[in-house]
Amino acid sequence: MGEKFQNIHADVLAKCLQGDRYAQSQLYKLYSKAMFNVCYRITNNFDDAEDVLQEAFISAFRNLQSYKGDAAFGAWLKRIVINKAINFIRKRQVEIAEIQDNVADEDSRPVEYSREMMDIERIKRAMKQLPDGYRLVFSLYLIEGYDHSEIAQILGITESTSKSQFNRSKKKLKEILQKEVIYE
Known part of the structure; x- marks a missing residue:
């Protein structure tokens, strides 16, 4: 336990930590498409997903020194993206309707879909x-x-x-x- 994860993009990450803009661009190109998809699934809006993605990458670059390397960089970044998207949803809505814990689901049978x-x-x-x-x-x-x-x-x-x-x-x-x- 406690071993560091071997990141395949360690060299790019090291350059990013030094403030290398080209390395940041490379990292963005490596992860932006997958992270945009995460943003879009959560925000349900193309423009909002783009905004959230940009905010997430800015946050990731500003906090890159906190990446400890004990998991894949993509997993670390995905967590930032999801948190940014969730915060966006919370800001957009006055509140997300919560379902009371004691309300039992009316139909607990598994959902079956036809082909x-x-x-x-x-x-x-x-x-x-x-x-x-x-x-x-x-x-x-x-x-x-x-x-x-x-x-x-x-x-x-x-x-x-x-x-x-x-x-x-x-x-x-x-x-x-x-x-x-x-x-x-």
């Missing part, structure tokens, strides 16, 4: 229709791979609220997709 409903573009469109809180938990859990305890910590909610929002987001997504099937 027709699994079209990726349709799911992306449907995800855009989810309320911010639902979309945020759904994206962090299913797409970004965080577990409910990590999501709870990131968002400042309880683990059961995270689970409840995720289950409700699945249910809402299913409703949206089923309405699309009816109207097509």
Whole structure:
């Protein structure tokens, strides 16, 4: 334990720490596309995602000395990006509606989707229709791979609220997709 992670971009990171603008540009090119996708999934808006991405990279470059190298740089950067995107969502809304912990999910059966409903573009469109809180938990859990305890910590909610929002987001997504099937 306690061993440092061997980063494949260590030379670029070292130059960035010295203030090398070209190295910063290289690092940006290496990670910007993937990090933009994270921003977009959370903010649900292209322009907002671009703004959040820029803020995240500025913050990362300003705080690069705090990167300890015990995980991949991309994972460290992704955490900054997610935090910036979440803060953006919080600022944009007066408050994200929280679901009461004691409200049980009405339908605890697993959601089943037909092959027709699994079209990726349709799911992306449907995800855009989810309320911010639902979309945020759904994206962090299913797409970004965080577990409910990590999501709870990131968002400042309880683990059961995270689970409840995720289950409700699945249910809402299913409703949206089923309405699309009816109207097509």
